[in-house]
Amino acid sequence: MSATFAILFYLAGLILICGIVWKVLSYARIPVRYLLPIAPAPQSSGGVALRILREALFFESLFKANKWTWLFGWIFHYALLVVLLRHLFFVTWSIEPWVVMLFFPGDVAAWLMIGSLLGLLGRRIFVDRVRYISTVSDYAMLILILLIGITGVVLRYRVPVDIMATREFTLGLMKFDLTDLPRNVVLYLHLASVVALVAVFPFSKLIHFPGYFFSPSHNQKYPTAKMKDLSR
Amino acid sequence: MGSVSTRKIKPRKSPSVKPNFCSDGGQSGGLVENWQELAIAKLGEEVRSNRALRVFLDSCVKCGACTDKCHYFLGDGDPLNMPVARQDLIRGVYRRYFTAAGKFFPKFVGALDLTESLLEDWSTYYYQCSECRRCSVYCPFGIDTAEITMVGRSILDAVGIRQNYIHTVLDNVNRVGNNLGMIGAAIADTLEGLEEDVLEETGVNVKFPLDDTDADVLLLVPSADLFAEPHVDGLIGCAKIFHQQGIRWTLSTEASEAANFALFIGDDEKMQQMTRHVRDTALKLGVKQVLVGECGHAWRVASSYWPDITGNGLTADFETLHICEFTYDLLRKNRLQLDRSVHNNKVITFHDSCNVARGSRMGEYPRDVYRIPRALLQAACDNFVDMAPDTICEHTFCCGGGGGLLTDELMEVRVSGASPRVSALEDVIANQGVTHMAAICAICKSQFRSVLPKFDLDMNMIVSLHQIVGDAVVLNSET
Numbered sequence: 001m002s003a004t005f006a007i008l009f010y011l012a013g014l015i016l017i018c019g020i021v022w023k024v025l026s027y028a029r030i031p032v033r034y035l036l037p038i039a040p041a042p043q044s045s046g047g048v049a050l051r052i053l054r055e056a057l058f059f060e061s062l063f064k065a066n067k068w069t070w071l072f073g074w075i076f077h078y079a080l081l082v083v084l085l086r087h088l089f090f091v092t093w094s095i096e097p098w099v100v101m102l103f104f105p106g107d108v109a110a111w112l113m114i115g116s117l118l119g120l121l122g123r124r125i126f127v128d129r130v131r132y133i134s135t136v137s138d139y140a141m142l143i144l145i146l147l148i149g150i151t152g153v154v155l156r157y158r159v160p161v162d163i164m165a166t167r168e169f170t171l172g173l174m175k176f177d178l179t180d181l182p183r184n185v186v187l188y189l190h191l192a193s194v195v196a197l198v199a200v201f202p203f204s205k206l207i208h209f210p211g212y213f214f215s216p217s218h219n220q221k222y223p224t225a226k227m228k229d230l231s232r
Numbered sequence: 233m234g235s236v237s238t239r240k241i242k243p244r245k246s247p248s249v250k251p252n253f254c255s256d257g258g259q260s261g262g263l264v265e266n267w268q269e270l271a272i273a274k275l276g277e278e279v280r281s282n283r284a285l286r287v288f289l290d291s292c293v294k295c296g297a298c299t300d301k302c303h304y305f306l307g308d309g310d311p312l313n314m315p316v317a318r319q320d321l322i323r324g325v326y327r328r329y330f331t332a333a334g335k336f337f338p339k340f341v342g343a344l345d346l347t348e349s350l351l352e353d354w355s356t357y358y359y360q361c362s363e364c365r366r367c368s369v370y371c372p373f374g375i376d377t378a379e380i381t382m383v384g385r386s387i388l389d390a391v392g393i394r395q396n397y398i399h400t401v402l403d404n405v406n407r408v409g410n411n412l413g414m415i416g417a418a419i420a421d422t423l424e425g426l427e428e429d430v431l432e433e434t435g436v437n438v439k440f441p442l443d444d445t446d447a448d449v450l451l452l453v454p455s456a457d458l459f460a461e462p463h464v465d466g467l468i469g470c471a472k473i474f475h476q477q478g479i480r481w482t483l484s485t486e487a488s489e490a491a492n493f494a495l496f497i498g499d500d501e502k503m504q505q506m507t508r509h510v511r512d513t514a515l516k517l518g519v520k521q522v523l524v525g526e527c528g529h530a531w532r533v534a535s536s537y538w539p540d541i542t543g544n545g546l547t548a549d550f551e552t553l554h555i556c557e558f559t560y561d562l563l564r565k566n567r568l569q570l571d572r573s574v575h576n577n578k579v580i581t582f583h584d585s586c587n588v589a590r591g592s593r594m595g596e597y598p599r600d601v602y603r604i605p606r607a608l609l610q611a612a613c614d615n616f617v618d619m620a621p622d623t624i625c626e627h628t629f630c631c632g633g634g635g636g637l638l639t640d641e642l643m644e645v646r647v648s649g650a651s652p653r654v655s656a657l658e659d660v661i662a663n664q665g666v667t668h669m670a671a672i673c674a675i676c677k678s679q680f681r682s683v684l685p686k687f688d689l690d691m692n693m694i695v696s697l698h699q700i701v702g703d704a705v706v707l708n709s710e711t
Contacts, residue, residue, distance in 0.1 A: 023290075026286075027283060027286065027287060030280065030281065030282065030283040030286055031281065031282075031283060032282075032283045032284060033282065033500070033540065034536055034537050034540050035535075035536035035537070035539070035540065036284055036376065036379065036536070038365060038368050038369060038374055038376065038590055038591075038626075039589060039590050039591060039592060039593060039598070039601055039626060040593075040598035040599050040601060040602070040625075040626055041593065041598060042598055043593070043596075043597070043598060047598070055372065055374075059372050061297070061369065061370055061371060061372050061374070062295065062297050062370070062372040064369070064370055065297035065298070065301070065370030065371075065372075066296070066297050066370075069295055069296060069297060073295065073372075123296065124296075127296065128240060128241045129239070129240075129241055129296055129299035129300060129311075129314060130294070130295075130296035130299065132241055132299075132311045132314070132317065133294050133296060133299065133314065133316045133317055133320065134294055135294070135340070135341055135342030136339065136340045136341075136342075137333075137337075137340050137341045137342070138293075138294050140340070203331070203332055203333045204333065204341075205290075205291070205292065205293045205294070207290050207291065208290075208291040208292075208293050208373055211287050211290050211291040211373070212291060212372075212373045214283060214287045215284075215287050215288070215291070215373050215374045215375070216283065216284045216287075216374075217284075217368055217371075217373075217374025217375070217376050218373075218374045222535070222536075222593035222598075223539070223593075224596055
């Protein structure tokens with residue numbers, strides 16, 4: 001089982017990196033023919049940077065659009081970030097105190113992540129407009145991430161796993177020196193769903209993460225008018 | 233947005249309203265034989281050459297933010313008028329033929345085969361989008377349905393489904409130089425008539441010069457400004473301002489059209505051709521400035537597309553300004569002499585035209601595009617009120633007739649698309665006694681003149697911004 005997971009991890013990682021690099025390169029290669037920023041658009045590069053930061057950090061446009069979607073979406077993304085940081089424990093060579101300090105916020109974030117995912121899933125099911133535009137993959141994506149979150153929480157509180165041994169395994173992956181993964185079905189499920197998510201990333205809507213930065217709507221600026229004086 | 237009627241999906245209308253299509257396209261007056269192959273090839277070409285399209289097709293996460301933002305959806309509840317659903321008509325095809333996920337798991341990711349019935353939906357719903365970009369304001373990734381609609385229309389064109397109204401207009405421009413097909417003599421005649429009218433009304437000999445090679449300023453107006461109401465009153469207003477300021481200006485028979493309908497169908501070649509035509513005329517006349525008149529998408533094309541089409545040459549040879557920027561500059565320098573009392577009996581509101589409000593810029597700061605027109609109205613009239621905040625500025629509703637939909641057979645769509653704007657207008661009429669709504673777009677003005685009566689409102693409520701300013705202009709006697 002350890003070997004299987006090792007192969008899956010390497011494979012998924014390779015797909016993720018190559019896929020994103022390929023996508024980003026293909027975006028970068030395609031020209032933008034005209035000025036397409038959505039007004040009111042900034043007229044300086046600083047303004048553009050600020051606009052992108054506001055969107056990327058606070059989801060400003062989504063906030064204007066729909067408060068519930070914004071709330072669930074924003075909480076989900078930040079909770080995911082904190083949860084990911086908590087997992088640094090498994091990939092840092094030595095056990096850093098600041099990483100251990102992330103355990104508690106990470107535990108809280110896991111619940112927030114599950115809650116916000118349920119909120120997003122609820123909107124998809126119960127708001128007729130959102131239900132209409134949803135495809136199977138939209139539900140599948142939410143359910144996959146929910147599965148990761150729920151198995152994670154189960155590992156934390158119900159079916160404890162030897163985290164030191166797990167850490168040895170992940171560090172082993174990084175050193176190409178394989179050790180045994182603890183025998184734990186929930187852990188297998190947790191890892192398998194992570195592998196699936198990582199592998200589909202470049203081929204799915206998850207590509208919105210790098211894709212956003214190529215959106216001419218937000219990354220272009222207008223020139224400023226210089227007015228000549230013709231009246232006499 | 234309590235005034236808006238629906239945010240719930242209603243059953244799709246059947247049959248849904250469609251525009252008339254040209255009968256000369258294709259082999260048997262319509263769809264060409266190998267249309268499917270052609271359409272897919274054209275889509276492939278587009279996704280490989282248009283970054284915006286590619287990013288927009290890939291990035292949508294179906295969050296639903298846009299679903300209740302389109303005025304056509306708010307008007308009729310048709311699910312395919314939800315911007316994301318409209319995009320998905322092409323996104324599904326893109327996934328099916330150009331992505332791994334769609335090739336191998338089409339059902340799973342919502343990929344669509346390009347069937348004849350899907351093409352029917354394209355020809356319906358890409359002509360129930362006015363390319364106003366309202367949805368894109370709310371999209372977390374700035375996905376712009378207008379770009380996708382333009383591509384959809386250009387593919388439809390390529391397979392022989394060409395919308396009649398837009399192509400009639402484009403043929404007129406090609407043949408005569410303006411959308412309405414007015415020949416030079418008719419323009420000269422009209423302008424003479426306007427001079428007489430203004431002289432009679434004011435006793436001042438305000439000139440409407442045509443093809444004047446001594447002019448410093450070329451005013452490029454939508455051809456509707458030459459005769460339609462209330463458009464022509466805007467042109468008269470501009471002439472009065474030029475007169476008061478002693479500015480040497482001219483109209484042109486060659487460049488007698490500011491509008492550029494090629495934008496609406498994503499026809500780059502025609503759009504560039506028309507742009508070069510304007511540029512050549514301006515160079516021939518030797519003007520220092522080209523002022524773009526009250527036409528929404530004309531200003532979008534001029535401010536956003538001209539520089540890329542002509543290179544930097546355009547800005548080097550002459551300046552391009554919006555007429556509002558020009559008038560505002562005079563106002564700012566305290567040069568405009570206005571008598572506000574002429575508007576004492578009016579309460580004015582402003583309809584931000586979508587192409588200006590979301591597809592262009594004005595002045596020195598990003599929000600000047602909203603501030604400048606309002607400053608001009610407030611300078612000319614004491615009583616100015618805005619409509620509800622979520623219906624103005626970048627949130628403005630399209631008039632319902634933009635993007636090439638201003639044609640009679642689409643009247644049902646135009647009326648339902650106008651309803652969100654009209655209910656915001658009705659609010660300020662009821663609560664703040666608004667009497668007039670000013671606009672800076674020829675399509676908005678024509679559209680409101682047609683649809684306001686359907687809501688039991690006076691068609692004369694809709695006025696040109698430069699009509700309001702022009703009426704307040706204090707005219708010196710003979711110059």
